[in-house]
Amino acid sequence: MTLLHDTAAALPELLLATTALLLIVTARLWRHPRPAAAAAAGGVVAAAWALLAQPAGGAALFDGMLVRTPWIALLQVGILGVLLLVILMTLGTTTLREDLPEFFGLLLLSGAGLLLVTGAQSLLMVYVGLELVSLTSYLLTGFLRREAVSAEAGLKYFLVGTLATAMLLYGVSWVYGAAGTLDLSALAAALADGTHLNHSLLVVGALLVLAGLAFKVGLVPFHAWAPDAYEGAPTAVAAFVSAGPKLAGFALLVRVLGLAFRGLTPIWAAPLEVVAILTMTLGNVAALRQTNVKRLLAYSSIAQAGYIVIGVVAAGPAGAFAVTYYALVYVLMNLAAFCCVIAVANATGREDLGAYAGLAQTHPVLAAGFALALLSLAGIPPLAGFLAKVWIFAAALQSDRVLLAVVAAVNSVIAVFYYALLLKQMYLSPPPPTGAHADSPWPLRLALGASLAGVVLLGLWPTPLLTAILAALPTP
Amino acid sequence: MLTWLTFLPLIGVFLLLAVPGRNVRALRAVATAVTAATLLVGLALLARFQPAAPGYQFVERLSWIPAAQITYYLGVDGISLPMVLLTVLLGFLACLASFGITTRVKEYFIFYLLLLTGMLGTFLALDLFLFYVFWEIVLVPMYFLIGIWGGPRKEYAAIKFFLYTLAGSVFMLLAILALYLHAAPHTFAIPELAAVGRSLPLGLQQLLFLGFFLAFAIKVPVFPFHTWLPDAHVEAPTPISVLLAGVLLKMGGYGLFRIAFPLLPAAAQTLAGPLAVLAVINILYGALVAMAQTDFKKLVAYSSVSHMGFVLLGASAMTQTGFNGAMLQMVSHGLLTGGMFLLVGVLYDRTHTRDLAAFGGLSARVPVYSGLLMVFSLGSLGLPGLSGFVAEFLSLLGAFPAHRLATGLSVLGIVLTAGYILLMLQRVLLGPLNPRWQTLPEINRLELATLVPLLLLTVAIGVWPAMVLDLQAPALASLLRQIIGPLG
Numbered sequence: 001m002t003l004l005h006d007t008a009a010a011l012p013e014l015l016l017a018t019t020a021l022l023l024i025v026t027a028r029l030w031r032h033p034r035p036a037a038a039a040a041a042g043g044v045v046a047a048a049w050a051l052l053a054q055p056a057g058g059a060a061l062f063d064g065m066l067v068r069t070p071w072i073a074l075l076q077v078g079i080l081g082v083l084l085l086v087i088l089m090t091l092g093t094t095t096l097r098e099d100l101p102e103f104f105g106l107l108l109l110s111g112a113g114l115l116l117v118t119g120a121q122s123l124l125m126v127y128v129g130l131e132l133v134s135l136t137s138y139l140l141t142g143f144l145r146r147e148a149v150s151a152e153a154g155l156k157y158f159l160v161g162t163l164a165t166a167m168l169l170y171g172v173s174w175v176y177g178a179a180g181t182l183d184l185s186a187l188a189a190a191l192a193d194g195t196h197l198n199h200s201l202l203v204v205g206a207l208l209v210l211a212g213l214a215f216k217v218g219l220v221p222f223h224a225w226a227p228d229a230y231e232g233a234p235t236a237v238a239a240f241v242s243a244g245p246k247l248a249g250f251a252l253l254v255r256v257l258g259l260a261f262r263g264l265t266p267i268w269a270a271p272l273e274v275v276a277i278l279t280m281t282l283g284n285v286a287a288l289r290q291t292n293v294k295r296l297l298a299y300s301s302i303a304q305a306g307y308i309v310i311g312v313v314a315a316g317p318a319g320a321f322a323v324t325y326y327a328l329v330y331v332l333m334n335l336a337a338f339c340c341v342i343a344v345a346n347a348t349g350r351e352d353l354g355a356y357a358g359l360a361q362t363h364p365v366l367a368a369g370f371a372l373a374l375l376s377l378a379g380i381p382p383l384a385g386f387l388a389k390v391w392i393f394a395a396a397l398q399s400d401r402v403l404l405a406v407v408a409a410v411n412s413v414i415a416v417f418y419y420a421l422l423l424k425q426m427y428l429s430p431p432p433p434t435g436a437h438a439d440s441p442w443p444l445r446l447a448l449g450a451s452l453a454g455v456v457l458l459g460l461w462p463t464p465l466l467t468a469i470l471a472a473l474p475t476p
Numbered sequence: 477m478l479t480w481l482t483f484l485p486l487i488g489v490f491l492l493l494a495v496p497g498r499n500v501r502a503l504r505a506v507a508t509a510v511t512a513a514t515l516l517v518g519l520a521l522l523a524r525f526q527p528a529a530p531g532y533q534f535v536e537r538l539s540w541i542p543a544a545q546i547t548y549y550l551g552v553d554g555i556s557l558p559m560v561l562l563t564v565l566l567g568f569l570a571c572l573a574s575f576g577i578t579t580r581v582k583e584y585f586i587f588y589l590l591l592l593t594g595m596l597g598t599f600l601a602l603d604l605f606l607f608y609v610f611w612e613i614v615l616v617p618m619y620f621l622i623g624i625w626g627g628p629r630k631e632y633a634a635i636k637f638f639l640y641t642l643a644g645s646v647f648m649l650l651a652i653l654a655l656y657l658h659a660a661p662h663t664f665a666i667p668e669l670a671a672v673g674r675s676l677p678l679g680l681q682q683l684l685f686l687g688f689f690l691a692f693a694i695k696v697p698v699f700p701f702h703t704w705l706p707d708a709h710v711e712a713p714t715p716i717s718v719l720l721a722g723v724l725l726k727m728g729g730y731g732l733f734r735i736a737f738p739l740l741p742a743a744a745q746t747l748a749g750p751l752a753v754l755a756v757i758n759i760l761y762g763a764l765v766a767m768a769q770t771d772f773k774k775l776v777a778y779s780s781v782s783h784m785g786f787v788l789l790g791a792s793a794m795t796q797t798g799f800n801g802a803m804l805q806m807v808s809h810g811l812l813t814g815g816m817f818l819l820v821g822v823l824y825d826r827t828h829t830r831d832l833a834a835f836g837g838l839s840a841r842v843p844v845y846s847g848l849l850m851v852f853s854l855g856s857l858g859l860p861g862l863s864g865f866v867a868e869f870l871s872l873l874g875a876f877p878a879h880r881l882a883t884g885l886s887v888l889g890i891v892l893t894a895g896y897i898l899l900m901l902q903r904v905l906l907g908p909l910n911p912r913w914q915t916l917p918e919i920n921r922l923e924l925a926t927l928v929p930l931l932l933l934t935v936a937i938g939v940w941p942a943m944v945l946d947l948q949a950p951a952l953a954s955l956l957r958q959i960i961g962p963l964g
Contacts, residue, residue, distance in 0.1 A: 360583070361580075375616060380612055380613075380615070380616060381608065381609040381612045381613065382609050382613070386609075386612075387541075390605075390649070390653070393649065393650060393653055394653050394656070394657065397650070397653050397654055397657055398657055405650055405653075406650065409646040409647060409649070409650055410643075410646070412642075412646055413639060413642050413643045413646055416638065416639060416642055417635070417639060420619070420635055420638060420639075423619070423620075424623065424631060424634075424635070427620055427623065427624060428620075428623045428624055428630070428631055428634070462541055462543075463541060463542065463543060466541065466543040466544075467543065470543060
């Protein structure tokens with residue numbers, strides 16, 4: 001009975017995985033991209049339906065492997081949204097036409113992994129889920145196998161990523177040795193009790209796990225893979241890697257650090273504060289010198305992750321709230337920015353800053369869209385990115401981490417410099433004489449429109465999302 | 477009514493989007509109609525405003541983001557009304573002056589109207605969160621307006637403006653959040669926060685005051701945060717220079733009176749001394765640098781630094797007279813410097829140079845233009861009978877009891893101002909006529925139309941300053957009571 005019940009409760013993950021496997025199995029027979037995309041999108045929508053139709057319970061499934069609290073369900077809906085947008089973006093990439101059924105299959109498999117990671121109740125499940133996400137991400141990054149850059153990016157991502165996962169697994173083994181359990185709630189209880197565990201062993205384990213997670217969300221010093229991977233990967237994959245795994249990664253950081261290792265807060269908070277400062281600063285400063293827009297966005301994503309970590313450090317309800325809002329909004333604005341990169345690459349075949357010269361005159365709507373995404377990333381009101389920054393600053397101030405707030409404030413000024421660099425290219429520089437208008441395929445326009453609508457609406461009228469987050473917060 | 481006033485320009489943006497970009501006449505017509513409409517709403521506001529009534533009028537308050545107690549809260553009082561009127565007036569006149577823009581006209585007016593909404597919202601918002609949103613909204617269109625339609629170094633000037641202003645405002649954001657978090661229950665509403673701010677310990681008040689002051693000081697601009705101003709003012713196209721000098725600088729002074737002083741009164745009182753010192757530096761430094769300029773527009777830009785020093789001086793006085801002088805100086809400077817930038821633009825459009833040495837003897841060739849330049853210059857110089865005199869006099873008078881030395885030094889600034897203004901007039905209008913300008917055409921009707929209203933107002937305020945003072949005095953008196961208590 002329990003098994004049946006648990007299986008039904010895991011329907012979203014199962015739907016994704018089944019669709020993925022069907023796509024991969026039938027790929028040899030059926031090479032058309034559109035039906036494959038439709039099938040993939042159908043799988044995602046079905047999973048979302050299954051997710052939303054479930055009663056929001058907090059009971060552990062499969063002997064304490066998985067759990068689905070309202071907060072987890074909220075983030076999982078976000079992940080499914082990312083999958084849907086990435087499918088549209090892939091269809092909108094005119095140069096990405098080969099082997100799309102396998103592509104979508106891998107994407108959905110990765111998505112299933114993301115859902116598992118987000119809902120993991122045991123560190124073992126964290127590891128298994130992350131491996132599923134990672135392996136498929138490596139493949140997607142190197143998907144353009146005839147292009148050396150893509151293959152190189154995939155290999156780099158794989159090598160660094162494997163090291164990180166190994167560290168995570170090693171840390172998990174220390175944690176088990178120290179506490180005798182891998183269940184997040186049981187760990188928290190053991191820490192609170194404090195008698196039946198080896199404290200110093202647990203600290204080592206916790207820090208190793210933290211390092212593994214830091215890789216997933218691209219925190220300094222585990223960030224170096226990101227620019228190369230973003231640059232070499234197909235842009236839709238770069239968008240996916242910058243959004244999905246980060247959403248799941250931050251969910252994990254909140255749950256593992258804020259829930260399981262809450263008792264160790266004095267131990268992880270200080271190093272994580274340093275990591276946040278380094279991540280913001282290094283990401284922003286490095287982004288200043290980029291000439292490839294995908295690399296620029298990669299460093300911008302690193303910096304954005306640094307802001308979000310402030311919320312993790314601040315902890316408590318305000319911190320978790322800020323992390324949730326920022327992560328969801330970050331995903332939207334970053335995907336919108338990548339949509340624009342794809343559109344420009346479709347029209348010009350280029351990804352360097354120069355390709356954006358005079359975009360406001362050749363493609364006014366696209367330029368306005370990109371400008372909105374960039375201004376939101378820069379935290380300019382009344383866009384959603386501004387509100388996200390406000391919650392993060394407020395969380396930092398509320399937990400008396402004034403230094404973090406000030407560093408973040410200074411960083412958000414530095415960041416404007418390179419976002420404005422793109423604005424300058426698009427609006428201030430004259431278009432090249434050969435510049436002609438070229439329409440992007442409708443799926444891309446749909447993805448851009450949807451993500452931008454989110455960025456604008458969540459800035460002007462954030463109440464629905466705020467209410468949803470606040471309602472889900474008590475049980476992260 | 478205030479919502480209409482604020483968002484009329486935004487409605488104009490949507491109208492402009494519907495007009496094809498090639499139809500320049502229609503674009504200009506829409507923009508002019510919209511700015512004219514905001515001017516009319518502003519005048520209607522003036523007609524229905526009751527100066528003697530205490531507190532805010534035409535208040536509109538709605539819940540915006542209830543989860544964080546953020547409200548959509550607008551209101552107007554004697555401090556913000558003159559600023560609003562200045563904005564709608566200059567907004568309309570600078571729109572007329574924008575007919576000289578011939579490239580990318582549609583985008584220009586879209587950014588222009590967006591800017592107008594941002595400025596009006598800043599002056600009308602009574603919720604700090606809303607205030608900050610409008611404050612920042614101003615930045616983005618201004619960046620594009622300078623960067624696309626500006627002079628040779630426009631890109632540098634635009635990004636410098638953007639980064640400087642943003643650097644100031646992020647610290648203001650932190651200060652706003654700190655106030656918000658100290659309020660129980662949390663709130664961003666300015667009237668409620670006044671009670672919260674005054675109860676904070678002095679050290680924290682001063683820290684928060686500095687956070688706000690940084691943002692406002694960069695906008696005013698206060699030395700040493702002024703370096704963005706010459707670049708931005710010089711590179712911006714004429715109508716945008718008018719708005720920069722006429723309205724944007726006032727956002728800083730307004731912020732002091734609306735937020736920093738009433739919310740953090742103890743800090744304001746203890747920091748009045750340093751404020752006066754900065755005021756003197758502004759007045760003298762701005763005047764001295766203006767004297768050394770050979771570029772006409774740069775001269776006007778630095779004269780702004782000097783003139784805004786009087787705003788600071790009046791504010792540092794912490795007396796009714798000083799406050800009155802500071803607020804009046806903001807209005808007067810908006811009218812006079814707006815006029816000066818328009819006049820520089822008129823000359824530049826015809827001669828394509830702003831080098832003071834290239835002119836000379838223009839008074840014989842273009843008498844009407846010369847007459848106007850003369851009046852506006854003398855107004856800046858502080859000639860009695862024009863608005864600048866009353867404002868500067870009140871600032872000095874108010875500041876004298878509190879800061880004798882500073883006031884004394886500031887008077888020197890007036891002498892210096894007379895020096896560079898007369899020197900400029902001499903170089904442009906007097907002497908032999910440069911043969912290059914033998915055929916210089918006289919000022920045209922459209923240009924005249926943009927200047928005459930400013931001229932009339934300057935004279936009117938100079939002769940009968942009570943027309944502005946009566947509007948603002950009750951609000952300033954109650955502000956003063958908030959700062960120094962009923963007994964002081």
